[in-house]
Amino acid sequence: KQEVTQIPAALSVPEGENLVLNCSFTDSAIYNLQWFRQDPGKGLTSLLLIQSSQREQTSGRLNASLDKSSGRSTLYIAASQPGDSATYLCAVSLGDDKIIFGKGTRLHILP
């Protein structure tokens, strides 16, 4: 059974630092992996989608990588800002139109 793990559950870093969020999954047979952002009390906003054949995707200050063989993905945030404070979730698609979510990393950027 596919399991998705995000460690740490919470992270605080000073403004301006670069940071990496981690996501690991147990079964490498995935179709794609998606990173989401969730602000308190709100829905999920898609940040980046990486297909199984890709190694990375970039959007602005965000870069997501995928290593299927090791069952890992990272989300790199450059030059962090207080507005980046949110919960970040990763989710893997199994190809049957369902996805499995991690429980998220709650990120706090200290001004």
Added chain:
Amino acid sequence: DVKVTQSSRYLVKRTGEKVFLECVQDMDHENMFWYRQDPGLGLRLIYFSYDVKMKEKGDIPEGYSVSREKKERFSLILESASTNQTSMYLCASSPSVSNYGYTFGSGTRLTVV
């Protein structure tokens, strides 16, 4: 951009009431999903639908039902609301091709008193 609209941001209902949560998407997506999100438990799939009038149970369907009479609309129904159904409910949609991601609505925070 795809939009997934959930009709209510906040709802307060009484125990035993029948509750309807509505979700509408505007990009002709085949797949639609209902999740609930609770602290420490993450997102859990309640029901999903691959097409009009089709529905499939997710991981926690007990106490819920769904309706999909039109492609763009997917409704979650709590037949008799209970306090343990107090939660954040999230609707999502995706196209039928697996290589495209999900788009989520803004969520409905339901409190059952």
